[in-house]
Every structure is written in C-alpha cells, then in structure tokens.
Amino acid sequence: MTTAIELADSVRRGETTATALTAEALAAIAAGNGTLNAFLHVDTEGALAAAGSVDRAVANGEDPGLLAGVPIALKDNLCTRGVPTTAASRILEGWRPPYTATVVDRLVGAGAIPVGKTNLDEFAMGSSTENSAFGPTRNPHDHARVPGGSSGGSAAAVASGMVPIGLGSDTGGSIRQPAALCGVVGVKPTYGMVSRYGLIAFASSLDQIGPLTRTVADAAVCLEVIAGHDPRDSTSLDEPAPSLVASLHDGVEGRTVALVRELVDGSAADVEASVNASAAALRDAGATVIEISIPELRLGLSAYYLIAPAEASSNLARYDGVRYGLRVDAADLTMMNVATRTTGFGDEVKRRIMLGTYALSAGYYDAYYGRAQRVRTLLSRAFADAYGRADLLLGATAPTTAFELGAKTTDPMAMYLSDVFTIPSNLSGDPAITVPFGSGADGLPLGVQLLGPARSERLIFAAAQVLEEGAPR
C-alpha cells in the first residue's frame, strides 16, 4: 500500500490529484464501512472542497504542503467546525461545533484532506470501541474481534487501507492499544507537545493527541505537522515541533534499550515472544539490550483508574443540557440535568463519572485520589531512574492480540487490564510508540512498545524505524 509521504509526493509532482486520492478514499469507505463501522460521519462535500483547493494550489505553482492531498480520518472527539462531532455519545448527537481543533487546522494547512470522523468508545472511555453509542467497530483482520480502543475507528480505517493517516487521542493507551490490535503504528507524544485545543476533554492531565499510520515515517511527518506550541492550550509546551523525519534513519547504534519485566509479565506467550524478537532486532542493529524491573509500574493501573475517572467526572459536568447537545425536558433545572445526563450517557461513562465522583468526595479524597496522585509521583521517579540506566524502554503494547467482540463487556476490570502496559506513560507524561512486530498464534497482529523520557521523540522514532525494518514479514 502507498504511504502518505509517497501520496503527497505524487500530488506535488502532478502525477495524481488530491481530488483523485480523496475520491479513492471515499470509495473505499463506502465499500468497507458497512462492515467495519469505522466512520461515524463521512464529510464527502467538505473533503472534495478541500481537495479542490489543494489541486488549485498545485496548478498555481504554490507549495501545497507536506501532506498534500493525503486523506485523513479524525477521531470523533476532535472538534470540526460545522461538521457533526459526537464523541460517540448520545449526549452530543447532532452537535456541530463552532470551532475546529488546532490539530485539524494544522493538518489542513499542510494539505491533508479530512474525509470523516471515526468511531470510538464514548468519550474515549474504553479499550474495544464497544462503548460507542453508535455500535462497535470491527477489526479489519477478523470481523468477529474488536479493533481495540478507544481510537478503534481510526485504527480500523488505517489498517483496512481506507486512509493512510488517522488521528487518535491517548489517555491510557487509546492510540497505542488499538494500533497494536489492528497492526498499525501508533504514537502517544510527550504531554503538551500537541495542542489539545478542540479535543473533547476526558482526563486533561493525561489526554494527548497523536497519529495512527501504516509506517513510522508517516507518523513522523504527521507529528511534525501537528506538534508545536499553541497559545490556545495553556498546557501546550512552549517550544516548536521537533524535527523527526531528518533523524529517522539514525539507528540505535550505541544506544541502551531496557526490556522492562513489568511491561511484559502477564502477557500471552506469543506477545512475550514478539517482544523478545524485537529486542533481538534492536541488538542486531547495534543497541545494547538489558533487562530491568520497575516494580512501581505495577501500581499504574490502580492509580490511573482513580485519577482518570476523577478528572472525567469534573470534565463531564459540562453536559447539563443547557448550552449544547441533548436536553431532556423536566419540571425544573436539576431534574432536567438528571434526565439529560441519565438518557445521554452510556453505561461505562456513568460508571467512570461515579467512580471519579466517589474518589473526589468528602472523606475519601485522601484515601483514593490523593493516594493515586502520590503514586503518580513514585511512578515518574521510577521512570526517571530507569532512564539513568537506559536511553529507551521496551515492552509489549497490549497483553494479547485482539479479543472477540463481547468478551469483556460485562467485566469492566478485565477490560481495564487491556491498558496495563500503556497507562504508565500517560501518568508520567512521557512519549511512547507502538510498532507492528509479527503476529500471534491466531495470526492476528502484535505490536511492541518503545518508551522514552519526555521530549525523546527523535530517539523513539529512530528506534521504531529499526523495528519496522527488522519486523518479521
């Protein structure tokens, strides 16, 4: 399949047009979406209009941008002005945001063509995309299985070849876990590297937007385009986007990579075998591979499932039936709030709102939320210690290959365990990438994860490139 970089090159050289590429993507979506349910909304008119302006720029001899004519998919928790944005929730059904997320503006500015909005677990809460109010997305490799989540729609859209680039958001693994389960590359950048303006908030101290792509190089280009300070996000790092493409082939010669026991233990045998094979590939490329233990990482899951719901319970208080979205009428204001929220939110969202409200409530704050925040400090210190011994860390992305639809829907704790290897990076704010590496005993894709300290994207991408080239075919 052609990469985003190749597509943009051919548009810039006049060998094809943005309109042709867009029409191709729209046709692929029309053919496949009935089965996969990767897209919740397809913006045919907007996409063709955007493609037209890229083609005019090329015809006029203007620079159409790094991603000229490349069709992209946007997770439906990214606001798009005038285009329906639901976060896969009934409470936002039919909402047309009055503004556009910074990442979308930047991609369009680079010539990319947003073709539609992809399915997710409601408000990005879940690990299978089964919590969508608009039906689950199916894994393109096996339609009886989940694509992972919460960015399952973007992962499926990229893996099935509908588009070469999808945007997701990652609060506890929501880019990396579906990328691994669908066999694509997924990046959770350093917290603050990418603006969250226009991302519907779930847990603001953990949320970060990033790309899902078929190649490491495409992810590097996409991240270069979307990263960099944004005055409209006060948590955005006050620094320019890193250059990633230039150093993509720097390799890992002389680097130390630590395979972390806690990021492998408890995973299936085929997952562990794939991590070991990826370690060998890094060693073959000149890296020193050591094995370490970071016991604090075992606490990540518990800390996360107190902190993320606590922040969510606060962020989701805004859905009150007053300014946008659903309103269910009732006799007075409070009863209207209750009726609206009870009707509009799904099961998992209610569960997390209640969990978070409890963790923050009088008498329990110190025991739950306060303790989780202290553990967050422990975990960040433990990571910092590890980076004193190694440049990068290596582990599994998810404990298993894609599981069957319905397998974990009645047991929230079992579902939460899908994120056990991805959560620590969100708590520390550090970047991580998942790269496809072989397949499981069931023939389904596997991903391995590389983690690095804050702002180490250049290193991570160079190592990911080594893994991509060394992955079993």
Add this chain to the structure above:
Amino acid sequence: MTSLSREDVAHVARLARLALSDEELDRYTDQLRAVLDHARDLEAFDLESTVPTAHPFAAAAYLREDVVVEGLDRDEVLSQAPAVEDDRFCVPQIIGDAP
C-alpha cells in the same frame, strides 16, 4: 479504605446528577467495588513523604499579547443550544413558582 456500599453509590449518583434503577445500583456497586478493591495495592507503599502529582510537568501560565482576537460567533454558538431566548441560553425556571 472502606468497602463501597450501595448507599455510597446512590449518594454519588445524586452528586453526579444521574438517576439509577435498583438493578443498576446493584450492578454498579459490584463493579465499582471491584475497581476499588484492585486499588488496595496502592496501600502497600509508604507515601507519607511523597508529594502528589496533579500534572506531568510543572506548568507555567503562558501570557499572550493583550490584543483583540476573534472569538466564537455568537449566532453559531447559540444555534447549537437546546433552547435560546433573546440571544441567551434558556433553562427551566429556577426561582419561584412554576408558571
């Protein structure tokens, strides 16, 4: 940490403006209890001397230039509201007797 009761869940649902059926109350109590039980692993560590982290990086407040920038379009914003009156968001009556 104490064990979560059905009454706790009912209380929290009220705070969060959610109405739960009896069946939901039972189910959520079991499910939330399972998550909180799992969180008991956090008790094993001595955290007295550890400061809490609210945010990954110490965030400085960025100040922008004091210049006028375009805000959201009022009509566009109001067009998305469930009920509007005189260019304002309209809510059910809060004070006094209902009409």
